Amino acid sequence: MKDVCILIPTLNEEGNIGYVIEGFLRQGFTNVFVIDGRSTDRTREIAERMGAKVVIQTGKGKGQAIREAFEMIDSDVVVIVDGDGSYMPEEVNRLLEPIRRGIADHVVGNRFANFEKGAFTRLNLFGNKVLNFFFRLVYGVELHDILSGYRALTKEVYKNVELRKPGFEVETELTVETIAKGFRILEVPITYRKRGGKTKLHPLKDGFKIGATIYGMLKRYSPGRYFYFIGLALVLSGILIGSYVVYDWFKNVTHYLLAILTALLIISGLQVIVFGMISDFLFRSNVELRKEIREIREEIERWKKTERGHREK
Ligand SMILES: Nc1nc2c(ncn2[C@@H]2O[C@H](COP(=O)(O)OP(=O)(O)O)[C@@H](O)[C@H]2O)c(=O)[nH]1
Ligand SMILES: [Mg+2]
Incomplete structure (x- = not known):
């Protein structure tokens, strides 16, 4: 054991x-x-x-x-x-x-x-x-x-x-x-x-x-996910408020401030989502890079060992 x-x-x-x-x-x-x-x-x-x-x-x-x-x-x-x-x-x-x-x-x-x-x-x-x-x-x-x-x-x-x-x-x-x-x-x-x-x-x-x-x-x-959920929440609340604005607009009632808020929520939400995509990309290439470095390091170690072996002979 x-x-x-x-x-x-x-x-x-x-x-x-x-x-x-x-x-x-x-x-x-x-x-x-x-x-x-x-x-x-x-x-x-x-x-x-x-x-x-x-x-x-x-x-x-x-x-x-x-x-x-x-x-x-x-x-x-x-x-x-x-x-x-x-x-x-x-x-x-x-x-x-x-x-x-x-x-x-x-x-x-x-x-x-x-x-x-x-x-x-x-x-x-x-x-x-x-x-x-x-x-x-x-x-x-x-x-x-x-x-x-x-x-x-x-x-x-x-x-x-x-x-x-x-x-x-x-x-x-x-x-x-x-x-x-x-x-x-x-x-x-x-x-x-x-x-x-x-x-x-x-x-x-x-x-x-x-x-x-x-x-x-x-x-x-997963940094991408971290931003996607925040972005999604912003976009969804924008859509929710936006539907109310549009619904009332058909009844000839216009909510100017809420309309602005809708636009801001959706635009900033989309931006956060794009930001998530970028950080996901950076994160992934970073992981790849570290993996490559680790492999190279292992390769060097192996090489050093055989080199030492040759010298000892
Ligand atoms: N060393 C140390 N142990 C703690 C501390 N707080 C709680 N514990 C111990 O951690 C374990 C889990 O805490 P517990 O009160 O049972 O939390 P619960 O299982 O979530 O109800 C228990 O054995 C506690 O005695 C602390 O500040 N320091
Ligand atoms: Mg306990």
Whole structure:
């Protein structure tokens, strides 16, 4: 089996952390890394006593904690899991299986497959559905639980993703960075249970932040799309207002200001769309260029090696 590190971000999880670590130990996963956000309860003490490596994060937020932990870990595979007992350690092999078989670089546990009553609050369930729908709409990638806290990543992935946001946007960033960098992501069904203790997530505030992150990061995945949707929204609102102007014009009522607004919306919308085409073109040629450079670099490396071989003979 590959060398696996279990990464648990914690903030005041004394009631659950023991259960979570014990579950992984029982299955033979002894490399447990707890990154703590300065818990004021006994979380760190319990984790240390159970043999986990405990590090206090230097900054704030789950995102910052994970980014910091990624720098310190060096295992082949990292499994991220909440310290709140809502995910089952017994199911970890479902996440590892596709990586072992070499068919995925990043595996996400899909909580919608099987969730206990009360595991999601009503608002939480609704918010998750909306954000996942929004993600599929703008990215065109079929994923159903991008915000899951149970996932496995290969070293290639966790050493290459760029995480910039401090808080609960981290799952979105992990997902988008993975697909933007061309790694393979896969969802597997898991069980989601009611968490012990209170959540640190503020459903509305964090929900909006996550929504903004999903759209904002579209630039990294496909800059063209990022502009097309904005342009399309402008053109559509122009057409909507325009139809009203024309409809009233037939009844001999003229809306001058609305007519001007219509023209502005449609023209600026079209401009944004053209801008999207240009950035798509630039993005694509950039990707091509980088690929070519990488290939040339590899070629040079190979050449250097054979050259050295000749000299040694
Ligand atoms: N290190 C660290 N962990 C955090 C922080 N905020 C939340 N966590 C932990 O991250 C995990 C997910 O947070 P949780 O409150 O369960 O969010 P939810 O699963 O979306 O309800 C839990 O294990 C928390 O204890 C933080 O600021 N720093
Ligand atoms: Mg949780």
